[in-house]
Amino acid sequence: xxxxxxxxxxxxxxxxxxxxxxxxxxxxxxxxxxxxxxxxxxxxxxxxxxxxxxxxxxxxxxxxxxxxxxxxxxxxxxxxxxxxxxxxxxxxxxxxxxxxxxxxxxxxxxxxxxxxxxxxxxxxxxxxxxxxxxxxxxxxxxxxxxxxxxxxxxxxxxxxxxxxxxxxxxxxxxxxxxxxxxxxxxxxxxxxxxxxxxxxxxxxxxxxxxxxxxxxxxxxxxxxxxxxxxxxxxxxxxxxxxxxxxxxxxxxxxxxxxxxxxxxxxxxxxxxxxxxxxxxxxxxxxxxxxxx
Numbered sequence: 001x002x003x004x005x006x007x008x009x010x011x012x013x014x015x016x017x018x019x020x021x022x023x024x025x026x027x028x029x030x031x032x033x034x035x036x037x038x039x040x041x042x043x044x045x046x047x048x049x050x051x052x053x054x055x056x057x058x059x060x061x062x063x064x065x066x067x068x069x070x071x072x073x074x075x076x077x078x079x080x081x082x083x084x085x086x087x088x089x090x091x092x093x094x095x096x097x098x099x100x101x102x103x104x105x106x107x108x109x110x111x112x113x114x115x116x117x118x119x120x121x122x123x124x125x126x127x128x129x130x131x132x133x134x135x136x137x138x139x140x141x142x143x144x145x146x147x148x149x150x151x152x153x154x155x156x157x158x159x160x161x162x163x164x165x166x167x168x169x170x171x172x173x174x175x176x177x178x179x180x181x182x183x184x185x186x187x188x189x190x191x192x193x194x195x196x197x198x199x200x201x202x203x204x205x206x207x208x209x210x211x212x213x214x215x216x217x218x219x220x221x222x223x224x225x226x227x228x229x230x231x232x233x234x235x236x237x238x239x240x241x242x243x244x245x246x247x248x249x250x251x252x253x254x255x256x257x258x259x260x261x262x263x264x265x266x267x268x269x270x271x272x273x274x275x276x277x278x279x280x281x282x283x284x285x286x287x288x289x290x291x292x
Contacts, residue, residue: 125241137274154250166275191260205247
């Protein structure tokens, strides 16, 4: 360790920039030389997304910071709103990978512009100015599209639908039951060369829109084993919203892999009318590696 401490600070900083934010913070505790190098602008410039300056320039409000390290943790702890305010950007604290949230206004919602079917409302616990409230549709179809180059390269990602149910859905006709407990929806991830040319469509999975994560016995008994293995169930988040994984994908090595990724949720086969669903956003986050 004594030999390493004799290296110029810029050399130590370069070595730390090849590690990870977590490793850099740990190294700062080793010695004063490592602590100084771990504060280097060079180190945290490397951990930030390469296009972070362009991203910050698109923020709807000023982003103030005094160092690259401060900016890094600012983007981890406080997502910023980009462009029209319906797109939220953050970075994953452990890896520095990009995280994006497509607000409901950025999604393609079938009949979303028809007030008798969908209404745009504000709720106090939402990150975005508006969310989509479902009055009644028999054709439920929601998609979010994103340019692949907007994400970090060479990264495994997962997309999640974030939503909740209204009181009328969770206490259907005063029975205390969730109206959606018997409605399987299909989830899909697709890749497009442009707005029209489909490159690849992943197999759609069956998911239950449920308040709890348990599969009802009635639903389990009506499905064959191959479908059961593909079922997904939502999780309740700390912020009170529900989220369900739509699917996983890999961002690839360059912009040439896939131009657009589309994450979709639909239920169009039953003909049943759906109501009381509140759509918040679709979130795209890096998949965290499982601990050894």
